[in-house]
Structures are given as structure tokens and as C-alpha cells.
Amino acid sequence: MEALGHLLHGFAAALTPGYLLYAFVGCMLGTLIGVLPGLGPAAGTAILIPLTFSLDATGAIIMLCAIYYGAMYGGTITSVLINVPGEAASVVTCIDGHQMAKQGRAGSALGIAAIGSFVGGTLATVALVAVAMPLASLALKFGPAEFFALMVAGLCLVVGLAGNNMLAALLMTVIGLLFAMIGVDPVRGAPRFTFGVEELYDGIGFVPVVMGLFGVAELLLAAEKRQTHMVEAELKSWMPTGAECRQSVGAIGRGTVVGFVLGLIPGVGAIVPTFMAYVLEKRVSKTPERFGKGAIEGVASAETANNAYANASMVPLLALGIPSSPTIAVLMGAFIVNGITPGPFLFKEQPELVWTVIASFFVGNVLLLILNLPLVGLWAKLLKIPFSYMCAGVLIFCVIGAYGLKQSLFDVWVMLGFGILGYLLRKLDFPIAPAILALILGPMMEKSLRTTLEISGGSFAIFLDRPVALGLLAVPVIVIGFLLFKPRSLAPLRESDIE
């Protein structure tokens, strides 16, 4: 109950006009960062750190956290409207979000994303307050072996449960893993598949790839059809209807749980929870065939998981001082510059500050909702721009985004190349999502497997000694076995497709 008292004090502090203003400005800037492709949350937050130098420590942190949440939501807008994910976490939103926009339901998609983000973010913060300390120390037990097992389970679940054409999905996964191999070997440091090209030493950039596969490919497909508008359907609604909201309730609840649990494990990254939540939603749905064709639950689950993850990943930071993603690492840098060292002693030594910041998470989530719901209509109106202008605009937007990421012209070529590849794959009806997930998980899987083997001295028996890892590795085996021996019961699911 002591925590509750602290939290109330925290609210009193967070709700002072000055701090409210910082949170508001942070949300606005963050949304802008999320909208601009290429300028991901990590880079955006880093750039804005100097802005907070003149504020006091609490104010600075409130603003930076608000920027972080804002950026996580901002990526949704471009995903829905023009099929360009502003950052990795909104890749899944493209799948159904852009289809909804094509049906004139952009308002509904953006609205449910804002509501889902709010609910997921708020509930995750409640959970953070309740269980931060005990759960954080459990997360430490998650070593490289468990991490590898989790990644394998995630990849198998997404590929195995999502595809209508298992062979095509497997093929795309392998292609994704092969692309993931490009770059410097994570253990020996030797370049692989780089052909002497210096830019490839760091691997293929993820953001240019998804902007190409989704955004540029979409433009090429649209250009084929001589459209007058990016989206031809009349804009039907500004807000999700009552029926749509009811449809999304379950998805938002499940998305929160998935996002929160995975957010506790350092290093998972925002894209895995969104994929998992999406696949879970499709699995429990009575009409999985609607997924990929504009199912609002698809958008709701991914967006909720995304924000629940963002809030939950504060647990390892505040309780243990472990940054679980690049963006959180930037935030931690800012905490330290402001004289605050996150870790187990922070709650004891500076309780006022911690609880004020946690209270400001709530405030930030509310502000984000207030800020974004009225703007949904404005964003959706962008779709009224004639296609010829829109097409050029989106392409410029993608080129600047790909370049801006690392100020590298090479990334622009990567994006255009993958745009053409994405176009061909769409024409051939190959699923793109497994390749993207494999591209993200590939390096993490490889690195954690090799670290595990370094720890065990090369023995694979380490996976048998660790119950959590063993359990996680059993999941894909069971699922695949189930698919092989009980094909009929899963028939409706296999008809559908993640794309």
C-alpha cells in the first residue's frame, strides 16, 4: 500500500501544469518522429535529448518517455495510410491497417489503434506498478539459451500457424534468414556475403527493407492499375463503429497480455510481440479468413501489444537498470546524463522521482489519446490527395526516410531493390511476413545460440539442463506435430494467410 501512496504523490507532481506541458510536447514530437520513416524511436529520442538539458531531471524524463510513446504510436499512421511502416513495431499494422484504409476505413483503423495503444499502455503501467520488482528478477533468469528457444518458438509459431501455403512460407523464412546472414559474423567478426562492399558489413538495414517490401511495392502495384487515388473507396467513417469496438475488445485484452509479458524480457524487441499478438488473434478468431483483408482485430491486437510492450520494457530498466531495446538504451543514457541511475536502488533512493515518472506514464497515455483521436480525421484526409501527387510524395518520403536512417545512399538502393522484389513476390502471391520476421530474428537467434554454446563449451546438452528453454523448444514441435496429424481441425486456419 506504500506504493499506492507514493503513486498518488506522483500523480500530484505529474499533473502540475509544467510537467503536463512537457508530456504534451513530448507526445507531439514523438508522434512526428514516428510519422517520419527512417527516423525511428531510438534515433529520434537521441536527437531530442539535448532539448531536455535545460529541464530539471523529472521534467526531462517525463518528456523523453512521452517522446518514446508518441513515436511508438506515430508509426501507425503511415502504416495505415500508405503502407509504409514508420518503424519496425508497426510492420504488422500494415497487414490489415492498409487494407482497411483501402476499404475507406482508415478512420476506424487509426481510431482503434489509438484506443488499443491507450488501453495496452495504461494496463501495462498498472501491471508495472503492481509487479515490477518480483517480475524483473525473474527476467534475469532468461539467459541466452532461453532467449534462443523463445526466438525459435516465435518463428515456428508465426510461420506454422499463419501460412495457407506452408511451402511458400518456409521458403520465404529461409530467404529471410539468408538475408539476415549478411554482414559481420557476430562471433568471429569475419564478413559474410558482403562481396567487399563496406556498407554490407553491418548487414541489410531492416527499415529500408520493410519500406521497400511494403511501401514501394504497394506503389508499383497501384501504378499498374491507373488509379486516381491511393485509396479509391469513399471514406466511410472517422471513428470505429460500436460493432468494430466490440469486435476489438478481446484483441485488445490479449494484445496487452502478450505485449506486457514479452516486454519484461530484455532484448526481445517490439516486433516480436506484435507478430505474436496478431497470430494469436487469428488463431482464436472464428473468422480467420478475414485477416489480411482488413480485420480490425488484426490492427487492434498489434497496436495494443506494441504499446503494452513499450510500457512493460520500462520494468527491466527501472528495476534492474537493464535497457531492453536500443530506444530504451537511449532513454537510459538520458537518465544518467540527468544524474539518475536506473537500477534496484532507484526505488529506494529516489522514490519521489520514480513514482512521478510512473504517474507520468499514465498521463502520457491519456495525452496521446487526446492528441490523436481528433487528428485521425485530418490524417485520413491525406488520402484525398490525387494519386499522381501522392505516389511521388510517398516515394520521396521513403527515399528520405531510407537515407536519413544512417545518412547512407546505399540504404536507398536497398529500399528500391526490395521494392521491386516485394512487387514480384506480391504478384507471385508469396507471403512477405515470414521473411521479415526471419530477417529480424535471424541475427538474434544466431547470436544467442552461439553465446549459449560459448557458455556451455560447445555442448548442446545445455538445452536439456534448462527447463524453460526445453519447454519453449517443445512448443514448435507440438504445434508442427499437431498440424501434421490433425490437419482437418485446422483446415479453416490453413486457408487463410497472414498477408
Add this chain to the structure above:
Amino acid sequence: MTIRRRTLLAATAAAAVASPALAQNYPRRAVQLIVAFPPGGSTDVGARILAAAAEKDLGQTITVVNKAGAGGQIGFTEVARARPDGYTLGFLNLPAVNTIILDPERKAAFNVDSFIPIVNQVLDPGLIWVKGDSPYKTLADLTEAARKTPGKISACTTGILSDDHLAILMVQEAAKCEFRIVHFDGGAQQITGVLGGHVDCAFDNVGGVFKRVQSGEVRGLAVTDSERSKFLPNVPCTKELGMPTIISSSTRGVGAPRGTPADIVKVIETALLKAIKSPEMQQKMDAVGLALKPMVGAEYAKYYADTQAQAKKYTEWALKMR
């Protein structure tokens, strides 16, 4: 192409004519400072503090640009290839620059002579640490265990051929013991790895962990330096422990691509050195646990060359163990 060549010719001609006056005009626009590591890390934090402080004296904005990847190789390559006009500078991390050059598998596009070292900012000594409740109370406890059970005690680095990796090799050499070396990516993974009980000890730098040592969450066994760190006065240094050959640190300073005119280098050196020696810099760097070590001119050049020589021995050794 023609246009570019013509511009280039014109620029070269102009430079030749206007050379003496160049430094007077410098800098006329924003200066780019390339950091070869991601935002939020120790190098980045130090670089941003330096950029903000030196802008006033330089009279132009200094933009910190993170070009992370491949253990710094991407960023260093960018600096080496940049136009030597004083508008692109880079943070040189030693011995990361050295080990990349020395590893033939990396096929580095730069060598020792590709950079002019201008001003050093930080010398962050290495720190050997274990979990707060670990049975190893001293460095001797740890090396004793590693000697009795060769290859069983796991020690983690922040990356292959990082200064921490070299430090492990130095300890193995000095104490005649053998660790099981585990390569992580950066300090955060080390914290999870050691606190979660997945590895036995970690080699990192003082700046990354000093607050955790102060709070007792982790135990510092030794600072790999010839003197104690002012941030950790209770942790012995390797020299006083009788192992003076174990000297390892991450040293970070600003350099320019080879060919940058000497008078421009002088302008940069003056502005940066003034910022580094200012009381505000001292105060800000103390807060983040980074020890300042201003070095310029011949002193810095000698340090750069010495690091190369020291790194050579251990890099070759590390490569042999692959």
C-alpha cells in the same frame, strides 16, 4: 560527372590559392562529428557533452552523427573516407580502431595512417567485476579458480576484439590461467548475463558499471590500470596487485581524416581542448563516470602508436585461438 569533376577542380584550385587563409575562414558551416557507436552508449554520451561544450568556441554547430555497426568499422571507414576539409571529424576509439586494422579477416578500408589524432577526451580504464554475492572476493580468487579448472570459469566481453577481450587475454597471460570466453554485445547483456548467473565474471570499463559497484550490486575486483580510478577508490588496480602488464582501457578522442590542413587541425584542437579542460566538462563527465584524459599533439600521437603496438600482440594471439 563533368559538373562534379569541374567543381572538384575548382575546389582544388581554390584550396591551393587560398590555403593560408583557409583557417581564418574555418569553420563557415556546421561540423559533423561521427561516432562509430550507437546513441546512448558511453562514447555517444561523451561525444554529445563535448560537442555541446565546444560549439561556443568553434562558433559553429557540431552535429553528432552515429554511424554504428561492425564494432565501429562502419563509422571509422566513413571518417577515413571523408573529405579532409575539417568539416568531418570522428571519434577514434582505441583500441577498437587498432584491432579492426590488425584483423585481416575484417578487410578494413583504413589503416593507422588514415587518421590524424587531434585531441583525446576520455580514458576509461577496464574493470573486472563479478556479482555482488559471488564467492570470488579478489582477482586472485578468480584467477586461482580459472587456473585450477581451466576453461570452466566463464568471462564475458563486450564484443570480440574489444578492449575487454584483450584484457582477458592479458589476465590469462599474467596469471597463467584459462577462462571460457563469452562474447556479448555491449554492457547491458553483461549485466543480465552475470546477475542472472549465466556467466561468472565480466570485463567492462569503469564508466559502464561504476554506479553498480558503488551500490554493492556488483563487486569490482580490479581496475586494469596503473592507478586506482577516482570513481572507485576502494577497488585495487592491477599494478598494485602485482600484475603491471594488465593495462587496458577504452580511450576516446577526436580525429580527422588524413590530409586535413594543419592550420585547420590547430583550430579544432584549440576549441576542443578548451572545452575538455572546462569545469563544466569535468562536472558532467564525473556524473557519468568517465575519466577525462586530455592529450594533444605528439603525446596523443605517441599514445595512438603505442596502443597499436600493444594491440598487435594480443590481437594476433586472439586470432590464433579462433
